[in-house]
Amino acid sequence: MSEKTLAIIKPDAVKKRVIGRIIQRIEDEGFNILGLKMVQLSLEEAKTFYAVHKDKPFYDSLTEFMSSGPIVVLLLEGEEAIKHWREVMGATNPAEARPGTLRREFGFSLERNAVHGSDSPQTAEVEIKFFFN
Numbered sequence: 001m002s003e004k005t006l007a008i009i010k011p012d013a014v015k016k017r018v019i020g021r022i023i024q025r026i027e028d029e030g031f032n033i034l035g036l037k038m039v040q041l042s043l044e045e046a047k048t049f050y051a052v053h054k055d056k057p058f059y060d061s062l063t064e065f066m067s068s069g070p071i072v073v074l075l076l077e078g079e080e081a082i083k084h085w086r087e088v089m090g091a092t093n094p095a096e097a098r099p100g101t102l103r104r105e106f107g108f109s110l111e112r113n114a115v116h117g118s119d120s121p122q123t124a125e126v127e128i129k130f131f132f133n
């Protein structure tokens with residue numbers, strides 16, 4: 001079933017100059033890119049985007065990091081796009097992500113892990129609306 005998901009190239013990957021390599025991988029994987037933009041979140045916007053994690057110990061650090069520089073936001077479409085994109089990203093911790101995944105290749109730490117992907121159809125809908133209207 002074709003579905004949509006939200007992908008983000010995080011500030012660490014933008015600073016590392018790997019936007020192009022990540023987008024190349026997205027295209028090679030067969031996703032359709034329906035939307036793409038570079039933005040910088042305010043701290044308030046990052047807090048809203050990551051509100052599900054507000055009680056986690058890493059919330060303040062994560063939202064500061066995500067608002068620390070430009071990000072690239074992509075609206076992706078494809079067969080089982082949510083699961084497919086999470087497979088391409090790899091595990092949250094780059095040290096545990098499989099070789100060949102984007103987080104293994106480009107991630108720096110558990111927090112600075114290069115890319116984001118929605119984790120369910122419900123969160124995909126909310127996250128897509130957050131960035132694209």
Ligand code: IDP
Binds near residue numbers: 058092110112113119
């Ligand atoms: P996910 O991005 O793989 O879905 P989540 O558990 O939803 O992982 O966490 C959101 C983001 O918060 C992660 O991508 C990572 O940047 C950061 N994060 C998750 N767990 C930790 C942690 O234990 N310490 C620091 N940052 C974390």
Ligand code: MG
Binds near residue numbers: 117119
């Ligand atoms: Mg998540």
